[in-house]
Amino acid sequence: MSDCVQKTEEFLKRRGIDPATVDMEHLLNTFLSEMEKGLRDEHASSLKMIPTYTTVVSEILKNEPVIVLDAGGTNFRTCLVTFDTEGTAHIEDFRKVSMPGVKKEVSAEEFFSTFANEVERLIDKSDKIGFCFSYAASITADHDGIPLVFSKEIKAPEVIGKPVGATLLQELARRGYDVSNKKVAVLNDTVATLLAGQSAKREVPYSGYIGFILGTGTNTAYVEENSSIEKLGLQDSGSQIINIESGNFDFCPSELDREFFNATKAPQQYHLEKMISGAYLGPLSTLVIEKAIEDRVLSDTFKARFSKLGGINTTVMSNYLEMPFNHEYELVACCEGNKEDAVSLWMIIDALIARSAKLTAANLAATILKSGAGTDPRVPVCINADGTTFYKTEYLKKYTEYYLHTHLQLARRRYYRFVHIDDSPTIGAAIAGLSL
Template structure:
């Protein structure tokens, strides 16, 4: 029979009385209890220290010193300068593409624009109405891209975009109150390396982020989109601007922060742009006059390390990831930072620790028929996401239950506390390295701008949703940038900012046309 709770309480009291009769006081009992607790905790802590010592050699190469960070900064600065001198792709790490955007918004822009934002496995179509003082109304819809189109013929990808544009216009009844000859101006946000010859001409240099559509590299993507639009006879749209997502990010914040001179993306991929004096761009082929003193440069800094300048911080895990990627020997810097790769770095470290019998000891020997999903995780590339890294790194539960739940959800059943603890350390280490590298790169931008104060517009999932990453980024940046600076989140930058690029271009052309009409040469 199970004893009642009253009996249990009475029994505990009797035990205490008996102990007191033999000379053991309550204070002594308390001391014994406290001592036992600390002995237990110290045993647990010493066990964790031993476990951490076992993985230290694997994690140490990911722990960057201040000297290494400064060396990364120096190398990035050198490569940026080299990239501004020439387009020598073989010797230069960074393309440093002039974007043909010369001015930020003045507050006098207005108009109605469509925006297509293509930069990942989905794309967004937006309808942006710019009113006076750059107040904007925005409506958008996200369209998923079938995986077959990411790898198929480029013409089919652009035909699909045009089809989705037609659906967006029809669903939102945008043509109801327009005359038959009304034509929408469209800004094309295209987040891949492009060499621009004007605001409306851009040749794709290479695909990144999992795309490999045929017959696009080496061709003008603005022309390909326009041709796809023209093939749909009822679609009256003119592509008026090609905008990198970093430029959109910059422009969206420039309307609010007058000292905003740089835009950074920290998401699926990473890139940055900034205003550079034209006199510092020897390769600039556009006009040089008093009206054009600056141009926004898309750094394409994800390619840093192509020629080996980052080899001193690359690990065996980095090299393994690179070799198995769709773009080996490319985007070296991006593969250490961006959300597309952070989870895979962690997964590869976990696999290494499993193979060394440090994590899940004995589990590798289990039959695949018992835990087939567990084995799938160990061999399936891309099965661990940046969101997992963020959630595990932020797990402060006493028993690491959040980490355990995440591991269970991806096929690692019944992980021990020690397993969870080690994996959290791995996530922290990989995330911190990424944040430090991102901070080093942003520090170079701010220092090159050489202004009393600088606002940097930032967008991307890592900055938006990975709180530990953002905190570490800001803390590192503060150590390496002495001047006044701030990072601000760019809201809907790829849509609002791209529409602003088109609106600024329209304003400048209208002003020029008016001037020529009033003051003919």
């Protein structure tokens, strides 16, 4: 068994999968440097550092309803949200429909008509609208959002370049509604996740807020001083939330990663996302396992069985770590009768998840360091983390916390707490809308 373990360890180091092969100091410095460059000029950095003109309010407005819209993935959700005197969010009149443009291409008129149809039942309930728009969009100083591109699920090319808040109000006005007092705050889901952290029940005050999503994809948001956002040239002393677009961080730790990137759409983009997120961890692990077969770490019998699977996803790799003796799982069946295969496979998948956790921790650590918050252990940074990959992938959250504790808390004396707020996009959008 010791030979099997040694052979696997050597393979992981040689191929750059062992998390120890990632230099945390270099990674943190590189991430921070990219953040600085992105604040000066987003075209000079892999991190766009998008200003949102959205601020963290000192107190959430109580007992005032706000209309909330949530356009994300293939669904469009609408509801009314009110925070009670205790700060608890109450979600009412919730409804979900398909996003326009999912089934077929739609015009801009059809697109905004669908939105207006859903808003009409709520229009008289509030003059404030919080709109979580989870597609690539630039945010304007008046809190509107201008779509830059839609994911392949949404087919609405005429909408690109149109301010979604203003155009929605125009459609409602065309229908005869008085929108003269209506205000819309548009924000993306990561910024909404940050704001939702404000609603967390707490035993201590927080010195700062981070919004973090690790699901199918990944992104991070934090609060930055306006004076540090050189590309805006602002002179005031305030601050605003920055959408980092952290999944696009340019980092390639090994030749194997380069091979994987080259096999994906847009090989030069979203490197961090392709090493840590749910859409890619499974395919990446498939490639690593194939290399382990090629390097004779795994047996010919395993090779024959594994080839029949046609690749694995993130859930399948996580299941193997969780229950390595459950023969209903495909990877367990691949190792049947060969203990060395079973141990090597466990070590390979565990290393991939541990490396993902180290990269995730570097992202969060650099963000906290850049924020300047968390220096007092009594007043930590609130990290509102969302996404099924982060919470459901075996050991990922545990290992992330280990690397953060080691490299951020022990090495740099910065302090933080994780929270998980249900319905974060809805609650964050409500807070943004109420702050108008």
